[in-house]
Amino acid sequence: xxxxxxxxxxxxxxxxxxxxxxxxxxxxxxxxxxxxxxxxxxxxxxxxxxxxxxxxxxxxxxxxxxxxxxxxxxxxxxxxxxxxxxxxxxxxxxxxxxxxxxxxxxxxxxxxxxxxxxxxxxxxxxxxxxxxxxxxxxxxxxxxxxxxxxxxxxxxxxxxxxxxxxxxxxxxxxxxxxxxxxxxxxxxxxxxxxxxxxxxxxxxxxxxxxxxxxxxxxxxxxxxxxxxxxxxxxxxxxxxxxxxxxxxxxxxxxxxxxxxxxxxxxxxxxxxxxxxxxxxxxxxxxxxxxxxxxxxxxxxxxxxxxxxxxxxxxxxxxxxxxxxxxxxxxxxxxxxxxxxxxxxxxxxxxxxxxxxxxxxxxxxxxxxxxxxxxxxxxxxxxxxxxxxxxxxxxxxxxxxxxxxxxxxxxxxxxxxxxxxxxxxxxxxxxxxxxxxxxxxxxxxxxxxxxxxxxxxxxxxxxxxxxxxxxxxxxxxxxxxxxxxxxxxxxxxxxxxxxxxxxxxxxxxxxxxxxxxxxxxxxxxxxxxxxxxxxxxxxxxxxxxxxxxxxxxxxxxxxxxxxxxxxxxxxxxxxxxxxxxxxxxxxxxxxxxxxxxxxxxxxxxxxxxxxxxxxxxxxxxxxxxxxxxxxxxxxxxxxxxxxxxxxxxxxxxxxxxxxxxxxxxxxxxxxxxxxxxxxxxxxxxxxxxxxxxxxxxxxxxxxxxxxxxxxxxxxxxxxxxxxxxxxxxxxxxxxxxxxxxxxxxxxxxxxxxxxxxxxxxxxxxxxxxxxxxxxxxxxxxxxxxxxxxxxxxxxxxxxxxxxxxxxxxxxxxxxx
Numbered sequence: 001x002x003x004x005x006x007x008x009x010x011x012x013x014x015x016x017x018x019x020x021x022x023x024x025x026x027x028x029x030x031x032x033x034x035x036x037x038x039x040x041x042x043x044x045x046x047x048x049x050x051x052x053x054x055x056x057x058x059x060x061x062x063x064x065x066x067x068x069x070x071x072x073x074x075x076x077x078x079x080x081x082x083x084x085x086x087x088x089x090x091x092x093x094x095x096x097x098x099x100x101x102x103x104x105x106x107x108x109x110x111x112x113x114x115x116x117x118x119x120x121x122x123x124x125x126x127x128x129x130x131x132x133x134x135x136x137x138x139x140x141x142x143x144x145x146x147x148x149x150x151x152x153x154x155x156x157x158x159x160x161x162x163x164x165x166x167x168x169x170x171x172x173x174x175x176x177x178x179x180x181x182x183x184x185x186x187x188x189x190x191x192x193x194x195x196x197x198x199x200x201x202x203x204x205x206x207x208x209x210x211x212x213x214x215x216x217x218x219x220x221x222x223x224x225x226x227x228x229x230x231x232x233x234x235x236x237x238x239x240x241x242x243x244x245x246x247x248x249x250x251x252x253x254x255x256x257x258x259x260x261x262x263x264x265x266x267x268x269x270x271x272x273x274x275x276x277x278x279x280x281x282x283x284x285x286x287x288x289x290x291x292x293x294x295x296x297x298x299x300x301x302x303x304x305x306x307x308x309x310x311x312x313x314x315x316x317x318x319x320x321x322x323x324x325x326x327x328x329x330x331x332x333x334x335x336x337x338x339x340x341x342x343x344x345x346x347x348x349x350x351x352x353x354x355x356x357x358x359x360x361x362x363x364x365x366x367x368x369x370x371x372x373x374x375x376x377x378x379x380x381x382x383x384x385x386x387x388x389x390x391x392x393x394x395x396x397x398x399x400x401x402x403x404x405x406x407x408x409x410x411x412x413x414x415x416x417x418x419x420x421x422x423x424x425x426x427x428x429x430x431x432x433x434x435x436x437x438x439x440x441x442x443x444x445x446x447x448x449x450x451x452x453x454x455x456x457x458x459x460x461x462x463x464x465x466x467x468x469x470x471x472x473x474x475x476x477x478x479x480x481x482x483x484x485x486x487x488x489x490x491x492x493x494x495x496x497x498x499x500x501x502x503x504x505x506x507x508x509x510x511x512x513x514x515x516x517x518x519x520x521x522x523x524x525x526x527x528x529x530x531x532x533x534x535x536x537x538x539x540x541x542x543x544x545x546x547x548x549x550x551x552x553x554x555x556x557x558x559x560x561x562x563x564x565x566x567x568x569x570x571x572x573x574x575x576x577x578x579x580x581x582x583x584x585x586x587x588x589x590x591x592x593x594x595x596x597x598x599x600x601x602x603x604x605x606x607x608x609x610x611x612x613x614x615x616x617x618x619x620x621x622x623x624x625x626x627x628x629x630x631x632x633x634x635x636x637x638x639x640x641x642x643x644x645x646x647x648x649x650x651x652x653x654x655x656x657x658x659x660x661x662x663x664x665x666x667x668x669x670x671x672x673x674x675x676x677x678x679x680x681x682x683x684x685x686x687x688x689x690x691x692x693x694x695x696x697x698x699x700x701x702x703x704x705x706x707x708x709x710x711x712x713x714x715x716x717x718x719x720x721x722x723x724x725x726x727x728x729x730x731x732x733x734x735x736x737x738x739x740x741x742x743x744x745x746x747x748x749x750x751x752x753x754x755x756x757x758x759x760x761x762x763x764x765x766x767x768x769x770x771x772x773x774x775x776x777x778x779x780x781x782x783x784x785x786x787x788x789x790x791x792x793x794x795x796x797x798x799x800x801x802x803x804x805x806x807x808x809x810x811x812x813x814x815x
Contacts, residue, residue, distance in 0.1 A: 018047040019109055026077050026239065033232050040075040041066075045143055048083075048102070052144035055101035061088035062095060063145030064102070065153070068114070071139035076235045078244035080112040082136060086149055089119045112244055120153045124160060131171055134161065135205065138212050158212065165213035166294055173287050176206055186276035188431050190269075190423065194234050195246040199276030201230055203283050216289040218282040219361055226275035233272055236260050248272070266423055273421040273432060281405045284398070285361045292327055319351040321686040329360040338370040345371055345408050346385035352399050353392035354781060356725045359402040368406040377490035381683070383455075384658070386489065387780025390441040390458040391448060392726050400438050415481050418469025430552040433468045439550035440464065440543075447542040448782050449732040449749045455779035456495060457539050459486065460502040461546055467503070479504035498536055502543055505530055509544045513563035518570060527567065528574040537575060541568045588665055592677055595635035596665050600673040605636040605699045607692045630689060632682050636703070638664060638674035643771050644761030645702040646678055648709030649695060651755040652716075654685040660757070660776035680776075685754075710762070713755050726751075728781070733810035735802045736786070743772045743788035744797040746806055750813055752783045763812045764789060767805045769797065 021043055025031070031039065045066070052064045068082035069075070085102065087095045099117050106113045118126065127134035137157045142150040161168065180198035187199050195201045204227045207218040234246060236259035241252055248256065253265035262268050316324045322336035322344055330352035338344050345367045352359045374382055389396060403409050410417045419433040431439055444461040448454035463485060467478025482503040486496040508530060516523045531537045544564055548556035588596070591608065599606045610631050632650075636642055643662060650657060660680040667675060682689075701707035731750035748760060757776065764771055769789040776785045789805070791797055797805065 018043070032235065034228060037074050037076065037231065037235065040077075041070065041073040044070075044075060044081065048081075049144040051102055051105055052098075055098050056145065059091070059094050059098060061090045061146055061149065062086065062098065063147065063149045064143040065150050066141045066143050068136040068139060071136070071141040073141070074231060076231065077238040078112070078242075079238075080114050080244070081106060082114045083116075083143075084123065084137075084140070085115070085117045086123065086145075086153060087117070087119060088146075088149060089121075120149065120156065123153060124156055127157060127160065128164075131168065131175060134168070135172075135209050138209055161209070162213055162215075165215045166297065169210065169213060169215065169290050170294070172206055172209060173290070176203060176283070176287075185280065187273040187280060187421070188435060190425065190427075191247060191249050192272065192276070193247045194230050194237070194272070197276070199280035199283070201227070201234070201246075203279050204230070207279070207282060207286055210286055210290060215293055216286055218286040222278045223282050226278035229271055229275040230279075232260060233268070266425075269423040270421045273423065277401075277421065278405070281401060284358075284401075288329070288358060292329075296327075318686050319355060320347050321684070323348045323351045323686075325355065325357060326360075328357065330355065330357050330363065331360045332363045332366060338367050339372060342372050342374045343379060343382045343385060345403065346382050346389065346412070349399050349403055350385040350388035350392070350781075353389050353395040354726050356395045359399055361402075364402050364406045364408070368408050368411075371408075373411065376488050378488065380490060383490045384778075384780055387455040387458055387782075389780075390462055391445045391454065391780045391782060393442055393445045393728070395726060396442055396445075397435075397438055404434075413485060415466055415469070415485060419466060422469060424468075428552050428554050431550070433465055436550055437462055437465055440546050443546035443549045444542060446729055447546060449729050450542050451538050452535055452747075452784060453495075453498075453539060453779065454749075454782040454784065456498055456502070457542050457546075458780065459489070459491075460499055460506070460539065460543050463499065464503050464506040464543060464547060475504050475507060498539070501530075501532070501536060502539055505540060506543055506547060509540055509564050509567055510548065510560065513567040514560060518563075518567055524567070524570045524574055528571045531571060531575070534572060534575050537568060537571055541565075588677070592633065592635070592665070592679075593668065595633055596667060596675040596677060597671060599635035599637055599675050600667065600671060603637060605634055605696055605703070607696045607699070608633040609689070609692045630682055632678070632680045632695075634678040634680075634699070635665070635675050636678070636699075638676050639703070640770075641703065641761075641765055642676050642678070643774065644758050644765055645699060645709070646680075647757035647761050648713065648755070649698045649702050649707075650680075650682060651758050652698065652709060652712055653690045653695065654687070654754070655682045655689070656685055656752075656754075656778070657682055657757055657776060658778045660774065662771060662774040664772065709758065713758070726781075731810060731813040733806045733813070735799075735806050740788060740796070742796070743790050744769075744802045744805075746787045746789060746802070746809070748783065748785040748787070748809070748813070750783050752778050752781050756783055756813075757785075759812060760785065760787075760809065763809045764805070767808060768792065769805060770794070 022040065025036065025039055025043060028036075048064060056062060063086045065071070065084040065086050066082065067084050069079055070082045083102070085095065085099050095117060099115075103113060103115055116123075116126075123133075123137065127137050134157070137153070138161060140150065140154050140157065176198075179196055179202065183193050183197040183200075185199060186192045186194070186197035189197060193200060204223070207223070211217045233248065233256060236256045237245060237248060237252065240255040240259055248269075250265075253268055257263070257265050257268040260268065262271065316326045316331075316333075318324050318333070319330065322333050322341060324331060324333045330348060332338070332344075332348065336344060341347075345364075348359060348363060348367065378386075389399065392399075400409065404420070410420065416434065419437065422433040424431070424433060424436070429436065440461040441458055444457050448457065451457050460482075463478065463482045465474060465478065466481045466485070467474035467476065470477040470481075479500045483496055483500045486499040491499065508527060512518075512523065512527055518524065531540060541564065545556065545561065548560070595606045595608060610633075634646060636646075647657070658681045660678065662676060662678050665675045665677040667673065698707060702709055728751035731748065733749075734747050736745040736747050746764075750756060761771070764787065769791065771787055772790050772794075773788045774785065776783070778784075789797065791801075796802075
């Protein structure tokens with residue numbers, strides 16, 4: 001039977017005919033989704049119109065109006081009928097009688113009804129007092145009666161909404177936030193409410209309301225499809241349960257999946273999560289745009305008055321090469337060329353996360369459309385920017401979601417597709433697999449001061465459950481995937497092996513600590529054999545805690561923590577005894593020796609700048625060497641203050657230090673004097689590198705005391721105050737006991753920042769110690785530095801004195 005036949009049957013035989021036609025429509029397997037919802041709405045329209053025409057009996061100045069979901073023509077099998085009987089204020093008794101003749105047949109059929117009887121003025125007044133009523137009226141649709149009355153109300157309600165938008169939209173945003181707090185995020189819940197949870201149908205309706213205000217609009221790509229998928233799931237839920245429910249309970253998910261023709265409940269949940277993610281991201285972007293528009297409206301009149309008219313120009317503040325901040329968002333610089341800069345997406349994402357700012361929708365879409373793929377393996381900068389992004393803490397989540405919304409994450413990491421939106425049917429887990437991996441990285445960022453290789457910790461956090469998209473033991477599958485991903489990212493063979501081992505054994509510590517006898521030497525020995533080294537053990541310990549904390553509140557406790565810590569202590573004792581002395585210095589190259597001799601001859605610093613390269617990482621290296629940055633070689637006569645002077649000059653010129661080594665150089669026979677050699681890899685924060693002659697001139701002035709670096713850096717910071725951005729873990733300064741017989745080793749782990757190395761060098765100079773050698777690494781946004789220092793006579797510092805130097809240095813960095 002066609003829909004036309006059904007409508008005819010409903011009209012001919014009254015309520016019973018409508019009920020039979022409705023039942024037949026819902027039982028027809030051939031029709032589902034939007035066509036069925038539209039057909040059900042049309043069938044209901046015809047029935048109600050017939051009821052109205054028969055009951056009105058010539059009454060004028062009255063109309064029947066569908067509002068809310070029914071007004072949009074979207075009737076699910078058990079949806080409420082939202083109806084408004086609109087009248088011009090005439091015969092009140094006749095209107096009341098008409099209402100009874102309309103509502104009772106609906107109730108008699110057992111249909112849920114949300115009804116009201118109002119004049120246009122009453123409807124507008126109620127809408128002004130009740131936001132939910134106003135939202136329903138935005139979708140008002142005429143069913144029967146006086147069309148002019150309905151049209152007049154629609155026009156007035158839309159005008160009211162647009163006029164009151166600056167006041168009502170913040171109220172709507174607060175309503176959405178409160179609902180999200182109560183119901184949670186649809187894209188992560190095992191038993192989600194398809195309507196009320198964040199990213200559900202209510203939020204989709206809110207986006208329509210924002211668009212109707214003409215103040216802002218939502219990103220439309222994928223939004224209609226996401227909304228349709230949630231409506232389809234709700235239809236199937238209504239049909240399988242026979243109830244007007246929006247909660248997708250666990251015991252009903254298999255039936256709902258079958259009703260939709262899906263493979264299983266996991267496929268259903270993944271589809272629902274993907275739809276919710278689209279709506280959630282569209283909501284974030286839209287509400288951010290609403291806030292921007294409202295702020296500009298409130299500020300612009302004052303600016304115009306001060307500037308004498310004209311449109312103010314938005315301030316653009318540089319964040320990184322090709323990336324600027326504008327109006328509270330991270331956007332691309334005017335000179336940015338995504339088609340020529342494959343690292344730009346990661347650089348922009350890292351800059352946004354470090355600044356605690358959102359990536360603009362336009363910037364992400366432009367990069368997605370124009371950026372060419374990264375080479376394999378990735379260039380060093382891409383790897384560093386990924387680590388910086390992962391180590392940025394809580395802001396990483398929103399930035400990562402912005403990249404993922406436009407497909408950039410799976411383009412960078414193809415294996416991510418298998419874990420994206422993948423549900424975890426485990427009451428302990430509160431996130432999908434992909435979000436759990438990002439949450440683990442967020443947690444791991446808090447532990448970067450505990451490990452010597454924070455970059456390996458953060459990447460292991462990102463990859464530790466990557467095998468859950470494959471059959472079998474996810475740790476075993478993940479080890480294979482991690483090897484491939486780590487090599488593609490550009491880690492060397494040793495680091496690839498460490499990362500693969502961390503993924504393979506990420507459950508080893510907690511499983512052993514809670515299920516094995518730690519008093520049995522064989523237990524501890526087996527863990528030590530699996531781990532292999534002290535540095536891997538500290539990484540695995542931090543990863544274990546980050547993983548558990550990111551799983552959910554039931555996965556970690558002080559008791560579990562103490563058991564794991566006890567196991568780590570025992571394993572560490574087994575691994576002890578392999579301490580290394582201070583690394584031996586390599587013989588100087590011909591160029592280094594030439595610079596040293598020239599420095600002795602001139603009595604001042606000598607500089608050389610050149611591109612630094614390395615062969616590509618992989619099983620069979622091939623292709624051109626990969627540029628790592630710019631190598632800065634400096635030879636300077638041995639004197640105090642060299643480290644802070646060089647570091648300060650580089651900070652003044654906005655040069656970021658990626659790696660740095662300082663050591664005394666043995667000169668050839670017959671050459672008198674002592675020379676310090678500095679071999680550093682640097683990169684410009686943004687813009688081009690300064691000329692070597694300028695760097696040398698400033699370094700000469702810094703060494704002779706005529707250039708006040710501290711004052712210059714303070715002036716710059718005052719002129720360009722740093723954003724609050726990421727709240728990084730506090731710096732940690734320790735003395736590495738027994739690390740060297742020749743010097744005291746002071747280790748510094750801190751958030752990298754302009755001038756950090758200058759502050760460290762000056763603090764060590766103020767402490768009266770001599771820096772014999774230094775080994776500095778910047779891993780993402782983390783500085784991991786080791787300074788081999790001695791007293792004035794060249795001997796290691798006494799224990800108490802070394803501890804005091806470390807304590808004072810940590811206090812300086814915290815301040």
